[in-house]
Amino acid sequence: MKTNKETGQVTAGSHISYWTETSRQNKYSTLTMDTETDILIVGGGIAGLSIAYQLVKEGRKVIVVEDGIIGSGETGRTSAHLSAVLDTRYFELQTIYGKEQTKLIAASHMKAIDTIEEIIRAELIECDFKRLSGQLSLHETDKPESIAKEYHAAMEAGLDVTFQEFVCHFKNITGPCLEFKNQASFHPLKYINGLADAIVKRGGTIYTSTHAKSIDSTGAITSEGHRITAKHIVVATNSPVNNKYMMHLHQFPYRTYVIGALIKKDSVCDALFWDTGVQKKDASFQPYHYVRLSDYNNVFDLLICGGEDHPTGLIEATDNPDEKQKYKKLINWASERFPIESIAYEWSGQVLYSYDSLAFIGKNPFDHGNIYIVTGDCGNGLTYGVMAGSIIPDLINEKPNLFADLYKPSRCKLLKAGKVFLDEFIKGLTDYYKNKDSQIVESIDSIAPGDGKIIEIDGSKYAVSRNNYEWLDVVSAECTHLGCVVKWNKDENSWDCPCHGSRFTQTGIVINGPANSNLNHYKIKSTEFDKYKTQIKETL
Template sequence: MEQAQQNEHKGIDSNLTSGIHSSYWIDSLPALQFMPLEGSIETDVVIVGGGMAGISIAYQLTRQGKKVVVIEDGDIGSGETGRTTAHLATALDDRYYELERIFGKEGARYAAESHRTAIDIIEQTIQYESISCDFERVTGYLFLHPSDQEASLQKEYAAAREAGLDVELLDAAPGLSRSGRCLAFANQAQFHPLKYLHGLCQAITANGGQLFTATKAVEIDHTGVVTDQGFRVDAAFVVVATNTPVNDRYVMHLKQFAYRTYVIGGLVAKDAIPHALWWDTGDFKANANIPPYHYVRLQSYDETHDLLICGGEDHATGLAFAQHITDEERYRQLECWAREKFDITEIIYRWSGQVMEPMDSLAYIGRNPADKDNVFIVTGDSGNGMTHATIASLLIPDLIQGNVNKWKKIYDPQRFKFFRSGKTWLKEFAGGLFRYMREYPYDADAVELSSIGQGGGKIVELGNSKYGVHRDEEDDLHVVAAECTHLHCIVQWNNDEQSWDCPCHGSRFTYKGKVINGPANKDLFYYREKAPETSTRIGSK
């Protein structure tokens, strides 16, 4: 199992991925790198972000004859695309009976149609560009979590059929032990997301598009972007596809919440389990507003094994402590759940990712609110990032070209469905705020450096300022300013991925202060020093 040993890095290589754990997708391919931008240029469209959304939009625009420039501060797919589990589904994280309540029957039909079309577009693109990326059509099975009621399956069955989906009600899910009754969604799919991006990038460059990696956009407005090296990309249109918008300070971040989600990869006997997608309906005891659910798929691995990829155990970013469950325990719970249902021989992968949950269940794709009409954003993936990104690749080019698109309204970033979804939004926003305030490090002035173990991190106080301190395996101390560079919330240590995470809006930083997730777009102040040999009390009064 040599490949399993590649899964953990000593520190975060932020060009490669946003944590110390790398995913199977990242480990199975060479990094996809291009030259950094080395001069100022002009283009029709500049796209900030080289993940599934940015690359898919660039591909469609170059096929339409547009001059396109993509800039990415890491490698292609080094953000959340490289940490997904790559389900391609019309069975969405949020139930269709909820979508029908919020958006009406027509809106629910458009949601189903857009995700079904996204899967078709991916399949057609793979065929047209001859991309080898393990694409496979499969059936998806939605089954009850023990905390849920069977009536919810009946409601979802009726709503999904009303939305135009091919769905059946079955007594049990194939390949899954003790599932009970379930819904079978036909014509779902799965693929290797980074292999797909490799193919798209080849097509983009063949179509005249330009891709620049290791190039960070530090200023973004309606005229284009300025990079960290001071070069300009002037453009008629600007698209920000950075998981959560780094060009927006307030508006969008009050309409969505960031969650960490955990993934394990376990070996199962080759072809012992049918290739399919499985999801439970979510743990209502953990969070009745947005129930965290488990999601499973298979990936071909070697001649004797498939890799069963299982995710779940979500929590609000930076607030893992609120449920008093450690990161290690979340992986253990995920493993126990998976072993109850599948015959796994060995766990060889684990990683985590970040999901942006919109207040009303659907992604935000379109013109950036309170901005010029030529600035567009893609955010709020809601756990369906691969299909939402592909929807963006159809919708945003239509908006740029001035074409009518019937999905525009349901994905409009300016929408505000407060009266239909505000109850959940208020509970999540206010609940997260109060949990954050309860754990705000008021006692940082009493923290001793000796209490920080190797691999750990804590907030300490020096004078009137708070700092995050991480001790590495050599006992060196890595010190960052503890205020997030977005809106100055105090970051929290993520022991699993060895990062500093902001509980307010989901920004994340390496232990050296480099920003790896927005909405923050500036690094934390950082310095390094050798750990003192004796116990030292910081900030004693």
């Protein structure tokens, strides 16, 4: 399996996804001077590009800045189900939003899938888009009544859903299940590369390897010090890097894992598949499995299977504690159900679960009225990204939008979803303090190659990882968002922050917000670490 270290490409993780390996790496020039625009969009994932596409179509002057390449964030690490079957069940959404608004929620996702299909046709984008059914089956820990309840709620929400006795063609997954018609799948990077081409063709400008270091109501300043002056600023960085506190109390970061397995062509029916998830009493989010197929070659299909989610930077002690165990669990789960021949891909990504189960799309709360955000994807961020492509342009143009109120970031659902908020908040805080000191070691001798630990020098904490026996990478252990102590992720070779999901490479480069600046870095031979401790402390 290839990792990004082999290609030298910085993305939101060191594993390369199937999507990244099978699409062109889409780079544009880097911004090298001050500039001006009507609308500045920060982030070249599905959200940023969907918004840019709509605005350039309306004739607006748009600049997109992306600090990696197109799709180097979560859009390149997704599983790409396009669906109105959300991570929260419709019967639960009805209790938070009521029946009328729940209909709107379902309609907004179905409309997003239609929008993708329309854009693909209009721009002739080849991205393996396919309409197919989605099947939701019962997890073994769940009760059959929940499928029945979901059937009624999904029907009331206006979805084309039928109750089936058995899940199509899968071993060891028994019925009943719900079949949702008219869902879809696609290749996410081929799609957004096509969007990027269409944006540029219509006069938009995209800069890659261009990091927006500071963002305010007048525009942004890049790491190289170039100012982009803009009338409207859209922060589509997945986790909003301009919002220090409020949105990060409203959403909770989870790591999620994916395997790409080869199966004989046409041995499994082509559908999207989910189970209803582990019904843990003490968890507000139920980790579930998600499965789909992709064409691979003449002999094999690729079965893309995901799940095993856990809060970022906090992994269960039963996993020893090593993120790599998650792939083993996924492989075991998938092998019991599908005719797997071999594993071709493993990758992981990050999802932001909002406390009230919907994304946040619109004006950044308590900020100037010309700054917009898209976040809280809840595992459905592809359709939310596409929705942002109509909601945010309408807000900029001061036009009414049917879905704008539903998704506005300043909404308050604490009365209906306050328990989730409190559970996640208290559990996150308790787990953070419980685990905080568990990775501190006395000496670098306890750090094996491929591992990372925290070392204290005169009361200050440093995050030290070892590439091989000779060299150590030392970074400051305090996250540049709000100072929590980072935790080594053995699987993606990153330092992950358990508080709000910021992530940094081994050498301290920020790869997931809300942090927006790097950790200071010091490279040193392991034989010289003890001798240069004071210098390390002074430098970092």
